[in-house]
Amino acid sequence: MRLSLKRLYRILALILPLISAVPVYAVGLNNLNESVIKDSTDIALLITYVVLALGVSFLCSIAEAVLLSVTPSYIEGQKEKRPGRAALLKRLKLDHLDRALAAILTLNTTAHTVGAIGAGAKAAVIFGSTWFGVFSAVMTIMILFLSEIVPKTIGATYWSKLVGPMALFVNALIVILYPIVWISERLTKYISRGKDVHIFSRDEFIAMASVGVETGQIHSKESRMIQNLLRFESLNVADIMTPRTVILALAEDIKIIDSLKKITQNPFSRIPLYRSNIDDITGFVLKDDVLIFTAQKRGDEKLKTLRREIIAIPMSVSLTALLERFLNDRQHIAIVVNEYGETSGLVTLEDLIETIMGMEIMDETDDVEDMRALARKQWIKRSKAMGLDADILDRNRPESENSPHPRH
Known part of the structure; x- marks a missing residue:
């Protein structure tokens, strides 16, 4: 809900008369005799102390709440619109x-202290000891509401409307109270030395994305994408790769026409080629190239005629590094190898996109059977989405682990 200036003025117009009315109300409670009523100087000073104490404290509390509510993203957004304010x-x-904060708290504490001393002294003269306790209780309640609860609620709720004047006010305070601010700054630096303070941590951003869904500010899909992006750097290739047991790969020496059935049944556009076994991947072929050669009556040629280079990456490579490699090399597919150079799996640009979009990710602690089951589950899900027969997976699965398997 946006704040109109008229509404803010109405709030202040209701509060300020209450501040002025406090000592007058207390005066009425004491059934003051004529001699006390005539002492207009003491009453005027009492009102002045109360109004100044509560008014200054009211302003300081608003400034503190506004300053603490300003977000780094708001400051960044103001750089083009209002560079000076930013x-x-x-x-x-x-x-x-x-x-x-030191400047604000210094002025706020001073106002409270001076106001309490001055108002207390005048209240003792005007009311005497009989009603002094009542005045103190009323003053305490007024301080609680009018210098803490109300102004901080206003500042935290309408900070975007008040940030301009409050920033100028705080900046002026720092200049005026600089000696005290300087001492306070040195003290706080001494206490917090060596501590690396972050505005927001990665976990806090993830929590904010979840809160955004609960409050209706962002969609659940957007929240999932934000959380996945923030976790992107902490994942590596082994977390999202398709394991070797469910990779569809073809021998490079077979004829194009002989590979046509498996290639057309496979929904993916890039199929790895191997020389002797799946640990000896030499490249990949595009499904479109196979179909074009078949249409050109060149099906008797070997698949390696259409072979394209494929990159090999270790399992420990981060997803961020893999994405950068794909973009720089203009590649969409890579073979994942272990420390012995054996094929561990296959990863594609599609896998990275699915990770960002929120697809299920294999945990690095999952055993081979779990990874195989998960990869097969994803294959069946994709097959159904593409209108394919998921039983193709079972019909084409060889018995040997080193033999080619469907899906990449």
Whole structure:
């Protein structure tokens, strides 16, 4: 809900008369005699102390709430619209937050202390000891609501409307109270030395994405993508690869026409080629090339005629590095090898996209049977989505682990 300035003015117009009415209300409670009522100077000073104490504290509390509510993303967004404001907010919130808070709290504490001493002294003269306790209780309640709860609620709720004037106010406070601010800054740096303070951690961003779904600010799919992107760097190729036991690979020496049936039954456009076994991957062929050669009556040629180079990557490579490699080399497929150079699996650009979009990811602690079952489950799901017969998987599965298997 956006704040109109008229609404804010109405709130302040209701609060300020209450501040002024506190001592007058307390005066009425005491059935003051005529001599006390005539002492207008003491009453005026009492009202002045109360109004100044609560008013200054009200302003400081709003400034503190606004400053703490400003987000780094808001500051970044203001760089083009209002570069001056963005620079000031960056200095106050991101670079020297301790200075700003020290200035605000110094003025706020001073207002409370001076106000309490001055108002207490005048209240004792005006009311005497009989009603002084009542005045103190009323004053405490007013301080609680009018210098803490109400202003901080306003500041936290409507910070985007108040951030401009509050930033100028806090900046002026830092200049005026600089000696005290300087001492406070040195003290806080001494206490927090060696501590690396982050504005937001990776886990906090992930939690914010979940909260965004609960509050209706973002869609569940968007939240899932954000969380997957934040976890992207912590995953490696082994977490998303298709294991070797369910890879469809063809011998490079077979004729194109002999491979046509398996290739057309396979929904994927790139099929790895091997020389002697699946541990000796030499490249891959495009389904389109196979179909074109078949249409050109060149089906008697060997598959290696159409062979294209394929990159090999270790299992430990991060997904971020793999994505960068794919983009730089303009590749869509890679063979995953273990420390002995044996084929462990296959990974594609599609796998990376599925990871970002929220597909199920194999955990590195899963055993071979679990990975095989998961890969087969994904194959069946894709086959149904493409309108294919999922039983093709079982009909084409060889018995030997080193033989080619469907799916990549």
